[in-house]
Amino acid sequence: MKKIAFSGTLDPITNGHMWVIQEARELADEVIIFISENPAKKPQFPAIKRKEIVERSIAAVGWTNVSVILVRGDYTARAAKRQGIDFLIRGIRNTSDFDYENLIQQINVDVVGGAKTLFVMPPRDLGSVSSSFVRGLQGPVGWHWTTKRFMPAPAYQEWILDWLRKDWNTLWPAEQAGTAEWFDKLTGSAAYGSPKRPYHNLDHLVHGLTEIGVWAANNGAPAADVITLKKAFWFHDAVYGGSKDGQTNEEQSAQLWLASRLDSGDAADAPAALIRATDHSRARTSAHRLQDVMLGVDLAILGQPDDVYDAYSRSVREEYSHIDDAGYRAGRANILQHFKRSAHEGTLFVDPWFSDMYTAQALENIGRELAGL
Template structure:
């Protein structure tokens, strides 16, 4: 077969969609993805954005024989036929899918004279994956780790960037802000999420995943504890900046050298983003950033210090799969440490943190302690065993 088509809104494209495209490639020389732009729907991403995500997802897998065509206000099967595509391919997950798709394909052929449809059945692990399923995951703590399993990397990156942008704009009340504030916010959002900061390829843990997870933790804490908007924004702003500057290193900074946390605090103060907030906001955010430094943190006093530290340590109390992903990320981030040295150094950190958890002092904020302390002990015990400590 020369060409075969695959159609859908693909908002976002999932691993299930990618499987169907892979099947199409196995039976045809070229695959055309017909991307629907339906005026009655309100997709998260524009048609051009979805096209770009699909093309990048295919390119990552080395699929050079896949092209994408946007279909506007027309029947996909008819457009396919006009472009020399006689068959469309569709994935069937359930009997309900079959009944629906069979009706569509009969209409395509008998009513509009369009392309015929071939049906394929995805493997069991992809049987429940759909765009609507993936969309429904967004929100609760850990949603990003779950979503990551069901979509290709370009789709995942686009989704969390969209989510982060909403969080960022909400922090600065972007829609009501002045032109100057918007410009400053835009500049710093790109810098924070860019390749020289959380979006860097060398960031295996202190990265965009970490940023999403922490902000989701803060959102949940805020919803349950009910702090003032001022206090919630303090913690949010501090978390955005707390690992903005991150250079690998062990121990306190040398004389005259700034620690990562101090450097990040100064970047925050230089950003001017807190200028329009309440009095003391900028200094309060800087104090919370500095509090995440183990070496200068003990000397810092702030009413929200324990909340900030608890958010930063919340990853220790996640479920087993997320924690193991975190442990691997830490190892990759410290890949410069030799294999014979890393277990000892990492073991020392974990032993210290585990002892604090056993003593009930790891999470100073009661909201996080209740949720995560027991799981943190179990997770760190497991990792220490893996390290032979």
């Protein structure tokens, strides 16, 4: 068998799709992925962007015998037949899938005169993974960590960038001068998108912005407060590389925010104060009435489930890989002991919402990490 094709909207491509494509590679010398452009559907990404994401996902795993073709205005099975492909391949997850796919297979052959279909059954851990399943996970705190498990890395990267771009555009209109350039700067390799940032990266940005949204929804926060918090969080770790000319990362990030001129006057001063408030090495001051919320958002990672916290602690170690083990353990233990004391004193999470949500789990996580240092 020379060629097999796999088709779908692939919005996004998932690890389930990747498994089916790998099965096709074991059966054929060449695999072609057809991405359908269906006007009746409203995918997150246009077809040409989905094609690019799939190609990057294929390249990331080193598959050289797989290509991607867009199908516009035609049945996939008929397009496959014209490409010299006799068989399509589809994953079957349950009996409902089989009934539907078997009907489509009969129509493809008997009505359209197209390629026949081979059915494969994915392993149990991928049995429920579909594009709609992944899309449905978006929203609650931690949604990005969950979806990350089910998508190839290039697809996940584009997914969160698209989410971040939409959040950004609610704060600064796309037509405002400089907004697109600053979005690219913050999500690019000079800031949160840097490969040298295992923790203070795009995932951290998504997590914090989601925390703000969930806090607001549960506390009836005014829209103006949500906007101020989000603007501050977008810039709060924009600079991360140590003090410079006596200025901390937080102070440098605040200065970068002011230099952006995305806002001016009081609208710029409030986010600057909140950015400075995220400097955990400084004594708590009443820099802004939303300071306790901002600090709660920034420290919420401490109260996440075990697996998320453990991944966070590993990424922090990686971020400080330039420090030897003894030096790192001493410094890390010092900050963790500070967090532990603050939690017992009720000053780790001062905002009641974050205190109720995360204090108990944070103490458990901190204790576990200290025991392992």
